[in-house]
Amino acid sequence: MLKVTDLEAGYGGSVVLHGVSLEVRDGEAVVILGPNGHGKTTLLRTISGLIRPSAGRIEFDGKVLSDMSPADIVATGVVHIPQGDLPFPELTVLENLLMGAYLPEAWKQRKEKLEQVYELFPVLRERSRQLARSLSGGERRMLALGRGLMSNAKLLMVDEPSLGLAPFLIEEVYRKLHDINKSGLSVLLADENADHIAGFADRVYLLEMGSIVGEGTAEDMLKNEALLAAYLG
């Protein structure tokens, strides 16, 4: 469904991604592993249209995303949950969630979607009238995920869902993401370490200095611990 070919992108003059190619198939959970600063966020932001690629091609369900606006890309079903959550701080939790359903199609079903999100993240129901800026780190992460799920996503791209959370919360977030994936949504996830691949990922890409240096099924990758260890230190 998502096919990225020879993607090149960066900031101003400096190129960060040097010809990245990868693929996410229907229903898959794919993880991009890469150390700090090697281009994971840049890659996801380019796919979602926040950064214009300087070369290469991004396709989703037969549509070419590489020259669409971020708003049009969301409408195709590619939804990006950004690193650091980026909540709307002065809006309530409920209003944040509603903005996730901003596009007309999703807006029509916002009541049902809201129920589903509250079901998955009960804490958001309790906090629904609170301003987003008053949430704890864990709650903010749940809000970011819930807000993404309010859309009509077909592919959920999640940037470092473990960032800055206590270990038990990381476990919980990955469990939720696994459930979301099993309910039929494809997931493309970026992370810094291989701790949570087992039981979650179908396939893994290794990103180094803006290039894909390895690819394989999760089992193969985990068997090849030498490679992972050398690579992720």
Next chain:
Amino acid sequence: MEKLMQAIYGGIVYGSIFGMMALGLTLIWGALRMLNLAHGSLYLVGTYIAFTLVNILKVPMVPALLIAALGTAVVGFGIQTLLLNRILGKPGWDVGSLIVGVGVGMAIDQSILLIYGPRVKQMPPLIPGIFKIGRVVINYNYLVVVAVAVISLVLLSVFLSKSRHGLAIQAVSQQPDAAQLMGIPTRTVFLIVMCISAALAGLAGALLSTVYQVQRESGANAMVMALVVTIFGGLGSVKGTIWAAYIVGLLQSFLMVYLGAGTALPGVFLFMMLMLVIRPSGLFGLGEAQRL
């Protein structure tokens, strides 16, 4: 007692008007991070559209007000699509947007001078007549001005906090990246904000043309007060701006009534400076990160 009532009454009148002007300024700051220096000129556009319609074309007052607001919104639409969109999102936006504001403001002010000449003009009140409560003179015209201002402030607040598009405006102001990731088309939102802001300035200009004389200087005066209120309330905060408008309005009115008209403006500025020392981000200021 009469003095007190007089002061409160004046404060409400001023506050309502400041609120209309300042809210437009704060919305644009919030969404576009632009200090719109043409805001006072947009006020003048409203004034002179109303003047033309009422005094020259003999259009009744109510449609004239609506047309003034709409006409000014169209000017805002033009500024956004023809000028601002060209530099939006490019390096140098901070300075570039200021220059666009100054340039557009000068173009509007000078055009008005060319078309209407330098002479001060007079408009009829919306509703003539007065009544008295004790010895406080209440002007029907002022009451209408306050009512229209309050109704538009309330409608706008409800729009911003309840509707899908209003929330989207807030979302874009608070976290533009995330807003784009929700599918919110930021450029369309900027255009809507510019039109609303211009319409408010135009409506304020049209309304006040029935209270003050019609002259070019009133645009700059309105702009200065709007700026004071916006800074006082915390740039970008809608709630703060509305509160600040009435606080500044009351302050100005109390100074005028108790200490004389000459003390009003210096007093307001002094108060603003004190306030900024105590609370640098304004009354309801959003954190530094939000404002820059």
